[in-house]
Amino acid sequence: MQRHFRFFIFLAALGAYPASLGHKVYGALLSMPAFFAYGALRLVILGAIANSIPDLLRFFHLYFMVVLNLGFVMMLWITWIRRGALLYESITVCSFPYSSQFSC
Numbered sequence: 001m002q003r004h005f006r007f008f009i010f011l012a013a014l015g016a017y018p019a020s021l022g023h024k025v026y027g028a029l030l031s032m033p034a035f036f037a038y039g040a041l042r043l044v045i046l047g048a049i050a051n052s053i054p055d056l057l058r059f060f061h062l063y064f065m066v067v068l069n070l071g072f073v074m075m076l077w078i079t080w081i082r083r084g085a086l087l088y089e090s091i092t093v094c095s096f097p098y099s100s101q102f103s104c
Contacts, residue, residue, distance in 0.1 A: 006069050007035050013077045027080045038072055 010031060014024050042065060050057045 006038075006073050007031075010035075010073050010077060013073070014080070017077075017081065031076055031080070034076055042068075 011028060014027050049060050
């Protein structure tokens with residue numbers, strides 16, 4: 001269950017964003033290879049750290065990779081929003097969507 005946590009966070013973000021169901025499914029299906037590649041790269045990085053500087057393996061595994069995981073999920077989600085939802089569904093993103101002073 002722990003290894004799929006990143007993907008479930010990403011699916012929750014996809015589900016919460018106001019886009020069509022088809023576009024959400026499209027984003028979920030296309031993100032699966034990205035998560036697989038990221039997981040493989042993560043293992044290679046941790047293996048290289050364990051081989052070269054084993055004293056820092058615990059730090060990288062428990063702290064650095066957690067931040068990197070969150071960054072990867074956010075980067076993938078923002079890429080999906082910008083390339084998919086904004087281009088194909090023409091959703092306007094406003095700086096202050098609930099303010100009466102600013103309009104889109």
